[in-house]
Amino acid sequence: MNPSDIDREAIQTEFVRERGYWRPWNDTFLRERPEFLRQYACYAGYPARTGPMSERMVELTYVALDASASHLFESGLRTHMGKALECGATPADIFDVLHLVATQGLASVVQAAAILAQETNPSLIPEGASDPMTLLERLDPGYAEVVQPLLASEGPDHGLVPAEKCLVHIALNACFTAHNPPALRHHIRQGMSLGLNTDQMLQAIQLGAHLSVHGTALGAQVYESLR
Secondary structure (H helix, E strand, O other), X not given: OOHHHOOHHHHHHHHHHHHOOOOHHHHXXXXXXXXXXXXXXXXXXXXXXXXXXXXXXXHHHHHHHHHOOOOOOHHHHHHHHHHHHHOOOOHHHHHHHHHHHHOOOHHHHHHHHHHHHHHHXXXXXXXXXXXXXXXXXXXXXXXXXXXXXXXXXXXXXXXXXXXXXXXXXXXXXXXXXXXXXXXXXXXXXXXXXXXXXXXXXXXXXXXXXXXXXXXXXXXXXXXXXXX
């Protein structure tokens, strides 16, 4: 197709409809590679458009992904937190998500502690224990004692229900920015016990993939600054 024949206005409209925003990097791509924007909007919008999660829960999941210490993407966080509030999310919902973000690193501590025990003192590893905290309690009871209340605590107001929290955990541990297969498996099993179905959990997994476009956006901004 001749670039002059491309309906850029229609592409912009479609992008905003699918993604809910328009940024300076979009202008650069609209000029240089408009068909990419159309394809990306369709791809990135698909999980939110077709999955079973509510719009509120989709936006709260994006809040977790953008706020995660593995990403820390402020402009996306601002966009999706605003949209979450517009969709009916409460302050309790938002702070439950941020609480979960704060505990994301603990899964790696538990896994690393298991490796440490395997290499230095295998006798500490409990036989048949399914609770990952059991080994941590044996290695450092004091640490386990302060970790458990943090994991179990609830906010003063009603926020996310356990199944919703599980979806956030699944999204965080599935995302390529902090992919953690053992933790992901743990939360998928937890999700099944809470009544989550495959479609719900798959949608949470899919939502993290297009965080990679933030690198694309950065590249477009740098290109624009060099023109």
